[in-house]
Amino acid sequence: MRRDMVIWLTGLSSAGKSTLGENILDRLRAAGHKAELLDGDIFRGHLSRDLGFTKKDRDENVRRIGFVAELLAKNGIVVIVSAISPFRATRDEVRSLIPGFVEVYVNAPIEVCERRDVKGLYRKARAGQLREFSGVDSPYEAPLRPEIECRTDLETVEESVQKVLQYILRYMQSR
Amino acid sequence: MRRDMVIWLTGLSSAGKSTLGENILDRLRAAGHKAELLDGDIFRGHLSRDLGFTKKDRDENVRRIGFVAELLAKNGIVVIVSAISPFRATRDEVRSLIPGFVEVYVNAPIEVCERRDVKGLYRKARAGQLREFSGVDSPYEAPLRPEIECRTDLETVEESVQKVLQYILRYMQSR
Numbered sequence: 001m002r003r004d005m006v007i008w009l010t011g012l013s014s015a016g017k018s019t020l021g022e023n024i025l026d027r028l029r030a031a032g033h034k035a036e037l038l039d040g041d042i043f044r045g046h047l048s049r050d051l052g053f054t055k056k057d058r059d060e061n062v063r064r065i066g067f068v069a070e071l072l073a074k075n076g077i078v079v080i081v082s083a084i085s086p087f088r089a090t091r092d093e094v095r096s097l098i099p100g101f102v103e104v105y106v107n108a109p110i111e112v113c114e115r116r117d118v119k120g121l122y123r124k125a126r127a128g129q130l131r132e133f134s135g136v137d138s139p140y141e142a143p144l145r146p147e148i149e150c151r152t153d154l155e156t157v158e159e160s161v162q163k164v165l166q167y168i169l170r171y172m173q174s175r
Numbered sequence: 176m177r178r179d180m181v182i183w184l185t186g187l188s189s190a191g192k193s194t195l196g197e198n199i200l201d202r203l204r205a206a207g208h209k210a211e212l213l214d215g216d217i218f219r220g221h222l223s224r225d226l227g228f229t230k231k232d233r234d235e236n237v238r239r240i241g242f243v244a245e246l247l248a249k250n251g252i253v254v255i256v257s258a259i260s261p262f263r264a265t266r267d268e269v270r271s272l273i274p275g276f277v278e279v280y281v282n283a284p285i286e287v288c289e290r291r292d293v294k295g296l297y298r299k300a301r302a303g304q305l306r307e308f309s310g311v312d313s314p315y316e317a318p319l320r321p322e323i324e325c326r327t328d329l330e331t332v333e334e335s336v337q338k339v340l341q342y343i344l345r346y347m348q349s350r
Contacts, residue, residue, distance in 0.1 A: 036250055046238075047239055071211065072246065075209055
């Protein structure tokens with residue numbers, strides 16, 4: 001039995017993807033599941049360090065994450081991806097390649113994300129020190145029919161985590 | 176308990192890496208182990224399709240394979256890598272990053288490899304249609320102290336497979 005499952009967290013910078021991803025990972029592992037988190041930023045430090053932030057490079061980064069996610073997932077590991085992955089067509093391309101792809105829209109209005117500005121990137125982008133920043137001078141195409149939506153400006157982290165965990169558990173039990 | 180294990184098959188083109196890798200993979204899976212084969216050529220069709228065959232690109236390809244291998248291995252999957260990986264320093268770099276790295280020198284004299292020429296690449300390289308081909312106009316640096324050496328010109332496939340499998344089983348039992 002294939003048990004592929006890739007939980008793909010997409011959303012703006014500072015929307016809460018990493019926080020959510022790390023919490024889900026901890027919970028899954030604590031419950032005895034094999035799980036792995038693929039973080040877009042960490043990928044950029046390794047596998048995608050040759051890539052920049054043009055649409056072409058962003059798409060390639062997403063494809064590479066998708067390739068690795070699928071490799072892990074087909075070996076029975078629940079994969080959580082946390083990556084802005086701003087383009088709808090590219091996410092859909094990855095979806096078409098991965099059985100058990102679950103799109104989670106980590107959604108907070110850009111004003112909220114910008115106020116959080118965890119890494120100080122919005123400030124840099126607004127000051128023109130950073131180009132092609134998703135939501136500022138590069139588009140972020142929100143999912144149209146995500147399997148799950150977490151409104152991180154309205155829900156607590158725990159509420160968002162539970163929403164995703166419940167989905168995962170139902171999915172596992174349904175097979 | 177971490178059970179990392181990466182069986183890294185290095186050797187010239189047509190030395191027998193893929194054959195050996197596929198056989199080891201089948202045996203491990205048949206015995207109920209989780210195992211995955213990362214093939215250099217297949218990687219080049221996906222994760223490394225931007226890369227060519229310069230030393231820099233070859234090294235980057237090997238690093239990417241190493242990164243993915245480690246991700247799988249730390250999740251309890253026995254990883255078999257089949258890739259020319261011609262440069263000693265780069266293999267040693269990957270070794271330093273991967274607990275349970277096992278270097279297998281898939282060794283046949285270049286004359287034998289060239290006679291086999293499974294993919295017709297030596298012919299192309301000799302005709303100058305293919306540049307920077309390992310063993311022809313790009314170096315292949317043989318391992319100095321591989322954990323295992325398979326002389327595929329002197330051993331049957333089954334003998335080579337058994338050599339590697341015995342090593343894997345001993346390694347698993349030693350922990």
